[in-house]
Amino acid sequence: ATLRIFPGALCDIKMVASGPTERKISELLPLSCTITGAPLDTRYYDWNYVRQTARGELQVLGWIYPFGNNTGSAPAFQGRVTITADTVKQKVSLQLHALTATDTATYFCA
Template identity: 65%
Template sequence: MLLWLLVITFAAAPKGTLSQIEMVISGPKEGTASGSLLFTCAVKGAPLVSPYYDWNFVRLSPGGKLQFLGWIYPFGNNTGYAPSFQDRVTISADKDKNKVYLQLHALRATDRATYFCARQHTIKPMEEVTTQKVRRLLW
């Protein structure tokens, strides 16, 4: 099984200033059937822990199919996974090192892909959205 290393650089302009955000994903190039792989996404130029950002992992298969694997919101210690990967994916964060990790378990031949990490800007902090949903349920 062959997996690719990838360097992705994003530019963003938060609050009127131009800044460079760099996310570099690294991990093993190969894995064994039924084994596991650990990918690391090192983030530079942006805080990992922010109420306005969550971090996502996606992959692109050799056939061109883009698949969402899951996300992590380090500010609130929340994670979410795509249903098809729920039992095989673990996403975690090291807030001190500004890194996000994707661990893929029980590898299959169909896991051969290029893996990406990406930052997603949330319109409202996750806690605020959760609080609003809870208030609607209570009132």
């Protein structure tokens, strides 16, 4: 068997996240991520949202695979997370509903 490795150095994919820096309890957190360097709907990638808590814990919120039109969310966030993709604008968006104090974190797209 042959192991094929595709190092990230061969790719120049950039993801730029944007959204508000503060929200109030019970509000909606809208985030977006603009992706360059690869078509959003390529079969090779899915796009994820993760967050890092103040204690340093990484938590996956959810993902989207535009090529197959599939989305999913981590069990802890089911019913609170909506992730969409706009392949024309090359943007992946997340909405986290019903914010609580435990949602205080740094959010990333990956």
